[in-house]
Amino acid sequence: MTPDEFLLKNHSPESIEAECRNSLERLLREIHSPASLDDLWPVIRTSAVYRELSENWLSWTESYRKREWEALGREMEKAAYATRFYCLRCGDCCRQGSPTLYLEDRPILRQGIIRRLDLLTLRAGEIGFSNVSQDLVLLDQEQVKVKEKPGSRECLFLDSGTGLCDIYENRPIQCRVMECWNPDLFYDLKAQKNLTRKELLNPDDPLVPIIESHSKRCSLDDLQRALIRAQRGFADAQEEALDILFFDQHLREYLSREQGITPENQVVLIGRPVIDILQSFGFRIEEDAEGEIRLIFPQNKKVFE
Numbered sequence: 240m241t242p243d244e245f246l247l248k249n250h251s252p253e254s255i256e257a258e259c260r261n262s263l264e265r266l267l268r269e270i271h272s273p274a275s276l277d278d279l280w281p282v283i284r285t286s287a288v289y290r291e292l293s294e295n296w297l298s299w300t301e302s303y304r305k306r307e308w309e310a311l312g313r314e315m316e317k318a319a320y321a322t323r324f325y326c327l328r329c330g331d332c333c334r335q336g337s338p339t340l341y342l343e344d345r346p347i348l349r350q351g352i353i354r355r356l357d358l359l360t361l362r363a364g365e366i367g368f369s370n371v372s373q374d375l376v377l378l379d380q381e382q383v384k385v386k387e388k389p390g391s392r393e394c395l396f397l398d399s400g401t402g403l404c405d406i407y408e409n410r411p412i413q414c415r416v417m418e419c420w421n422p423d424l425f426y427d428l429k430a431q432k433n434l435t436r437k438e439l440l441n442p443d444d445p446l447v448p449i450i451e452s453h454s455k456r457c458s459l460d461d462l463q464r465a466l467i468r469a470q471r472g473f474a475d476a477q478e479e480a481l482d483i484l485f486f487d488q489h490l491r492e493y494l495s496r497e498q499g500i501t502p503e504n505q506v507v508l509i510g511r512p513v514i515d516i517l518q519s520f521g522f523r524i525e526e527d528a529e530g531e532i533r534l535i536f537p538q539n540k541k542v543f544e
């Protein structure tokens with residue numbers, strides 16, 4: 240049963256207990272805890288949050304159940320990690336997303352341990368995976384990240400065979416503070432400043448004005464506004480969104496042809512192609528019988544609203 244299905248149903252205390260025991264057992268397995276369910280279940284069963292939930296479930300609204308269910312989830316996570324408070328070098332966290340870089344990571348870039356080619360930029364307004372909430376979020380600021388292996392969220396530097404990090408001694412700060420058993424440390428990173436593309440280039444680099452022009456002409460705020468208006472039926476909005484897409488495509492062709500900057504290098508300088516960003520929002524591009532390019536909207540889904 241998914242958490243959402245569970246929340247919709249009326250459960251007896253026995254069925255709540257069964258579901259909680261299952262969740263806890265799964266969690267202990269996932270984090271490779273040496274503790275057994277029987278070791279830990281008494282801790283959860285006697286916790287205030289579990290007792291409240293078990294006694295009052297039937298009288299609660301769905302939103303209240305959700306809130307309390309999540310609180311119990313956090314309680315179980317805390318208790319489970321207390322039984323396994325050390326790094327197993329299992330590589331699990333490196334398979335769930337690559338690190339975002341912070342200003343403090345500049346030395347490893349200067350030393351060439353991480354090269355520009357190993358990076359990509361997610362611009363503000365893109366959908367990105369948050370290592371903190373373990374969910375997809377709309378980014379409110381630019382992120383420069385280590386690339387992930389194609390078709391997965393596995394970090395480029397993870398040796399898939401051994402499960403070890405190729406740059407472990409010099410890994411980025413996000414990886415150094417990553418203690419899966421202590422998520423609070425991860426939240427502390429919020430005080431650190433993100434690395435941005437500006438820090439990757441000299442101010443007089445001829446690429447700077449190109450990047451600025453791309454950011455202006457292919458602004459994701461403008462793209463989102465155009466998509467929202469297009470969904471509401473404004474005829475000119477579809478054209479505005481396509482203009483942004485075409486400018487982005489032309490600039491990429493120009494950079495490859497005239498400047499010898501390959502697509503692998505472009506993703507850090509001007510970010511991911513707009514066509515990929517549109518796809519991440521659920522849009523598709525189609526060419527009709529007359530050769531006209533059209534934007535196809537996600538079915539039954541309003542984006543950004």
Ligand code: SF4
Nearest residue numbers: 333394396397404414
């Ligand atoms: S840089 Fe190393 S430690 Fe960090 S996510 Fe990649 S493989 Fe893991």
